[in-house]
Amino acid sequence: MMDRLLFGDNQFFGVNHMSEEKARAQALRFQEIEAVIDVLDAAYDEGIRTFMCTTHERISLVCDHVRAHPDRYPDYTFYPGMPYAHKYANAVTESGMLGAVKRFLPDEGLMDAAIRGTTSVAKKDIEGITTLLIDAEMKMFQGLSTPVIFLQNVVVDLLLGLGFKEAFRIFADHVKSRYDAEPGFITMNMPALLDVLEELQIDNPIICSNINKIGFRMCGGSAAYEAALRERQFRAVAMSVFASGAIPAREAIEWVCAQPNIASIVFGASSKANIRGTRELVSEFWQD
Amino acid sequence: MIKVAVVGLGKMGLSHHAMINAHPEVEMVGICDSSSYVLGVLKKYTGVATYNDFDAMLEKVDLDAVVIATPSSSHARMVRAALDRGLHVFCEKPFTLSAQDAEELAALSREKDLVTQVGYHNRFVGAFCEVKRLLDAGAIGTVTHVLGEAYGPVVLKPKGGTWRSQRTEGGGCLYDYAAHAIDLVNWYLGEPLGVGGTVLGRVFSGETDDEVFSTLYFPEGKTAQISVNWSDESYRKMTTRITLWGTAGRIYADRQECQVYLRDTAQRPEGYGEGWNVRYTTDLTEPVWFYLRGEEYSAQIDSFVQRVKERRTDGVNSFQSAALTDKVISMIVTDAEKGASTLAEGVTAESTRATRPKRRRFWRR
Structure with a gap:
């Protein structure tokens, strides 16, 4: 069972879809990991115990902190979202496609990884390469609770566009068997992805997509999103509910809480006051 | 339905391929790359028709338009070959590496009345x-x-x-x-x-x-x-x-x-x-029909597709406008070869040119 409110991490890494100035101010503010942990603590103290995060290398510092303080965070949960795409995109520009894949494969350690790696690359066996890349990204979460593991939207939507459906199945199977976790999919094209996941018989999938009152980055259109929420079997995680600040908080939460079948809302905030404000709005509008 | 092939499956080509494949008015009839690796993976897992050789693909496949996303030095040759066959062309930026090639290709596309676009997505x-x-x-x-x-x-x-x-x-x-x-x-x-x-x-x-x-x-x-x-x-x-x-x-x-x-x-x-x-x-x-990495990438592909459907040769980012950028x-x-134009006493222009000593060998592991 997923929590209703999940805490996101865009604000920590200078990601702001509205303004580069704001993004830089946030990057400055969260330069030291202590500042990130202070905000996560504020969220935790408001009862928000799930951190839906990228696999940015700095997240490993958060992982170390949580591992080191089990008494402070007895029920802390991570929902990792992989991969941190810019790392790969910049590597592709520099080293080419295959070079980039090779660079991120584990280069030492387990014999298993080495064998899976070399033969997979040679045989174009995507299953082997994919599972290795997943394992590399999951390393930082060792010993922590990761009941849901997400595939990031750039990858999901690339695979969706290419018609590379098998990769979703590979991801789902590996996440289940190796991490005893549920697969989650982040997308900007929710109705189209839902069709493919249904076709693959990935039942009741967890799909995280923009769901906001103004239809911002809801590809396929608001009507298709609303129909999917009403009529189809999946667990929707709503992100970008404020549309990067374009919708006032109260109006945004009131609208999203009125949509049927939303399992969770993921939101980011940098201050205790904003975290509390969002939590209170959700309690007000989202009653069982 | 317009029939399109994508040439060059690097970062841009792959993303164009995904967006075009998802476009309701386009039939993706082939992809082409000189490296067989990515090609092999896509063939195995998506069933798309693949080609190793651009000219052979043009020969074999019935096409309306081609998307060229190969390394820039090959653009001019491939664009010319496509225009010669009467195909509409979307080419990644930079258009060509020579102002003269760019001018000639813009002129050729006008003469043949073909739809052209270059990927200046901004x-x-x-x-x-x-x-x-x-x-x-x-x-x-x-x-x-x-x-x-x-x-x-x-x-x-x-x-x-x-x-x-x-x-x-x-x-x-x-x-x-x-x-x-x-x-x-x-x-x-x-x-x-x-x-x-x-x-x-x-x-x-x-x-x-x-x-x-x-x-x-x-x-x-x-x-x-x-x-x-x-x-x-x-x-x-x-x-x-x-x-x-x-x-x-x-x-x-x-x-x-x-x-x-x-x-x-x-x-x-x-x-x-x-x-x-x-x-x-x-x-x-x-809003766009499919989002991969920013609305602008989807919008530019859709603009090209609509122009091809309507055979509208004028539009944003035509070869003509990209040729100006090449120029x-x-x-x-x-200009960069010239160095500083006003020099301090006793200084040569040569010494102001911004070429640092090559350090590759020194740094190479």
Whole structure:
């Protein structure tokens, strides 16, 4: 069972879809990991115990902190979202496609990884390469609770566009068997992805997509999103509910809480006051 | 349904392939790449028809249009071959590596009445389109100066083994990053009369540029400066921005927002007031049928598809407009060779040229 409110991490890494100035101010503010942990603590103290995060290398510092303080965070949960795409995109520009894949494969350690790696690359066996890349990204979460593991939207939507459906199945199977976790999919094209996941018989999938009152980055259109929420079997995680600040908080939460079948809302905030404000709005509008 | 093939399956080609494949009005009839690896994977897992040889593919496959996303040095040859067969062409930027090739191909496409487009996706970014709209409306009066910038973290250490590290192949910061800033400046100010004060600097690369600084001179005393650096780790990803000064105000825009300061003398467009105005991407962006990495990438593909359907040869980013950008790039390359134009006593122009000693061998592990 997923929590209703999940805490996101865009604000920590200078990601702001509205303004580069704001993004830089946030990057400055969260330069030291202590500042990130202070905000996560504020969220935790408001009862928000799930951190839906990228696999940015700095997240490993958060992982170390949580591992080191089990008494402070007895029920802390991570929902990792992989991969941190810019790392790969910049590597592709520099080293080419295959070079980039090779660079991120584990280069030492387990014999298993080495064998899976070399033969997979040679045989174009995507299953082997994919599972290795997943394992590399999951390393930082060792010993922590990761009941849901997400595939990031750039990858999901690339695979969706290419018609590379098998990769979703590979991801789902590996996440289940190796991490005893549920697969989650982040997308900007929710109705189209839902069709493919249904076709693959990935039942009741967890799909995280923009769901906001103004239809911002809801590809396929608001009507298709609303129909999917009403009529189809999946667990929707709503992100970008404020549309990067374009919708006032109260109006945004009131609208999203009125949509049927939303399992969770993921939101980011940098201050205790904003975290509390969002939590209170959700309690007000989202009653069982 | 229009029938399209994609050539070159690097980062851009793969993303074009995904967006085109998802387009309801396009049939993806083939992909082509010289490396069999990515091709083999896609064939195995998606069933798409694959080709190793561009000319053989043109020979075999019934096509309406082709998307060319190969390394830049091959653009001219492939574009010519496609036009010769009467195909509409979308080509990645930079269009070609020679102003002459670009002119000839633009002329050939006009002669054959074919739809052409080059992938300067910034012209499909809502905020940059808003700048164009404001300029056309005369919002900031007479423009006097434009600053076109692009920064990002591509080359952060002295190595690099792909075509992008060779200027002769169309690699380097000038062709990769600066082309975008130059293309936007051309969109806003038209064709420059000349170029001066160019620096094509090296930060880490041995065989190409990592920094581009240049001054562009336009009619009526207007000028633009280009300031570009792809070895800047302080940016999370490529950031392109434009600032324009006019007699009645100033505009700043990047992918996310358009900030406009209007003086009381400005002819204010509807919805704009005196002083500061801000429009965000959430207001300025039109929905797209499929989102992969920014609405602008989807929008430019859709624009091409619609133009091909309607056989509309005029439109945003035609070969004609990209040829102008190629021309400015080639002026910048020529200008950079000259070094400083006004010298301190006893100094030669040669010694001011921004070529750092090659350190590749020293650094190589």
